[in-house]
Amino acid sequence: VEVFPIGIGQAGRETPRNWVTTVERKQEAPTWTPTPNTRREYAKRGESLPAFVPAGPDNPMGLYAIYIGRLYAIHGTNANFGIGLRVSQGCIRLRNDDIKYLFDNVPVGTRVQIIDQPVKYTTEPDGSNWLEVHEPLSRNRAEYESDRKVPLPVTPSLRAFINGQEVDVNRANAALQRRSGMPVQISSGSRQMF
Structure with missing residues (x-):
């Protein structure tokens, strides 16, 4: 068993709880395409969010992404302060060293179970x-x-x-x-x- 600190979905964009899925695919240097709703939320706060964020230091997905189910990913981050907080759009954020370890060791098809049990x-x-x-x-x-x-x-x-x-x-x-x-x-x- 490996244990890692994570960041999870903010209120209203919760990470699925008590959910079983599989690793669908993995991507090194992932890109991010924010949903129109996410872009509107940023605009309400006076922040501009592009329709597409390429891989690199400004990408909140970090260096690696493991896609689970259709809509979610376990990924790195470009801002470690979000680890341990409810700040994502529903995905699970890890420190970059931790996601690299998972990326290298968890094959596509692996069963993933998200447990919300305090x-x-x-x-x-x-x-x-x-x-x-x-x-x-x-x-x-x-x-x-x-x-x-x-x-x-x-x-x-x-x-x-x-x-x-x-x-x-x-x-x-x-x-x-x-x-x-x-x-x-x-x-x-x-x-x-x-």
């Missing part, structure tokens, strides 16, 4: 228990602008996992509170520090 948990073959908690996406402007944390989806199976005999409940609750986005070992008696 809380992930597992018991590994060695019996260790792990919990990974991300800040969930805000569902509306009020949540986005609020100082309060967006509620986590706590399912009955998550509750049962955390209350299991081999789980340190205090460690699990700390991970749920911290929401670091990193896997945390929550096994009883483990020595991992937060």
Whole structure:
């Protein structure tokens, strides 16, 4: 498993969630053809956006693109500040080194599954228990602008996992509170520090 930080679609242009597709094609030095709607949005902000952006340093697709489904791509960027944010037109942005790695290692036809699951948990073959908690996406402007944390989806199976005999409940609750986005070992008696 490889893990990379990404940028995703802005509100109103969301990256598809809980979607399964395949790698349709790959392109080194991709070009970008903004949709008429995207160009209108830029114009409303007083920004001029050409109908076609050639490959190069001004192209927001970066150096490599992996096209998934009909309308979306996993691609690089010309602006690293967008990684970790909701700024794209729906595509998934990666740092250029990360997209190069994927470009070189993921063949056309590979299954792609996009998962929007802020809380992930597992018991590994060695019996260790792990919990990974991300800040969930805000569902509306009020949540986005609020100082309060967006509620986590706590399912009955998550509750049962955390209350299991081999789980340190205090460690699990700390991970749920911290929401670091990193896997945390929550096994009883483990020595991992937060």
